Amino acid sequence: MADVLGLSRAAGFRLEGSADAKTGQIINQKGESLAKETIVKYTASQAYVVLTDLESSIAGKTIKVAPKEEDLHLKLGSIENAEVEKENRRLMPIAAQFHSVPEARLAECHLSDLLAEHTLGRFNLELKKNVTIDSFVLNDSWRDDAGFIVTDRNTYQQVTFGSAKLLKTLQPASGVTIVPYKPEDFDGLADFDNSACGFSRDAYLEVLAAKSAILVAKSGAIDGYIAAKGTQIYCLYAETMELAHALLKAYIEQNKLKEVILFTKTGVWECEPESSRPVHRRHTRAVPSQIKWPKIYALNMGVHIV
Numbered sequence: 001m002a003d004v005l006g007l008s009r010a011a012g013f014r015l016e017g018s019a020d021a022k023t024g025q026i027i028n029q030k031g032e033s034l035a036k037e038t039i040v041k042y043t044a045s046q047a048y049v050v051l052t053d054l055e056s057s058i059a060g061k062t063i064k065v066a067p068k069e070e071d072l073h074l075k076l077g078s079i080e081n082a083e084v085e086k087e088n089r090r091l092m093p094i095a096a097q098f099h100s101v102p103e104a105r106l107a108e109c110h111l112s113d114l115l116a117e118h119t120l121g122r123f124n125l126e127l128k129k130n131v132t133i134d135s136f137v138l139n140d141s142w143r144d145d146a147g148f149i150v151t152d153r154n155t156y157q158q159v160t161f162g163s164a165k166l167l168k169t170l171q172p173a174s175g176v177t178i179v180p181y182k183p184e185d186f187d188g189l190a191d192f193d194n195s196a197c198g199f200s201r202d203a204y205l206e207v208l209a210a211k212s213a214i215l216v217a218k219s220g221a222i223d224g225y226i227a228a229k230g231t232q233i234y235c236l237y238a239e240t241m242e243l244a245h246a247l248l249k250a251y252i253e254q255n256k257l258k259e260v261i262l263f264t265k266t267g268v269w270e271c272e273p274e275s276s277r278p279v280h281r282r283h284t285r286a287v288p289s290q291i292k293w294p295k296i297y298a299l300n301m302g303v304h305i306v
Helices: 002-010 094-099 107-120 140-144 163-169 183-197 202-211 241-255
Strands: 021-027 033-043 046-054 063-067 073-079 130-135 156-162 177-180 213-219 221-229 232-238 259-265 275-283 296-298
Touching (some): 002 130, 021 107, 033 107, 046 107, 063 107, 156 163, 163 241, 163 259, 183 221, 213 241, 232 241, 241 259, 241 296
Parallel strands (some): 046 130
Antiparallel strands (some): 033 046, 130 275, 156 259, 213 221, 221 232, 232 296
16 A cells, blocks of 8 residues: 555655646545545646555555545445456457446556546547546556556656766756745746746745745756755756756755755766666556756646646
């Protein structure tokens, strides 16, 4: 269970209650929550889902559920016998595999379908609805029972860098103005974030600003920013590698950090990490194409798609 929840725990904060996020849960007969999952809608047809809570009583077990009165609640029906052989859906016709779901599935698979329907719509064309998930665990059930069938073009990892070693490899821009974020910078921050992500996410940025320390690189307009709390780097976006290095160097030195932890695309950093862990990213229909990866040096996995 720890591995299944590991990524959301490593993320540092949650978007539950945010304007762009919805949370679904599975409850037992007493009304107690057994599993929670949050989905973040970032375009009309795209969303990012995170499993945030899972009780050991149903973790890794195939269960049946029933809808409850509340839109985003499912009620536990039964836990299936582990000795019963699971239905092999790969033997079914292709159309049946893609347009139907097994009655008994893992809790997280039930929730991802529920949330996708309520967030992206029941009648939205299936080929346009795209949901993304990240996990430390490469689970066949995500593919076979929840439809996360598309592998991302990039590979990702969570890395821990020793600061002394990392700083020696950085090539920071000279003469750049790096200052703490102020509320009056919000429009500029949102504009730059939009240029990196390819979509607007003001509600997310409001939460990010409340839950982290942000430094911005300015040359009139904002050309990059880093958001972090303690050793955890939530996101680092910049127009150039040198600006990204300058932002990270400034954050490390201002906070006198001995190490930093971040999620990143493989191959972005020259420094050898003290430790690393692969992250598996899967999509239901396609790899999102609007993200400007040359501007992304650390991403907020477990909270948002970038």
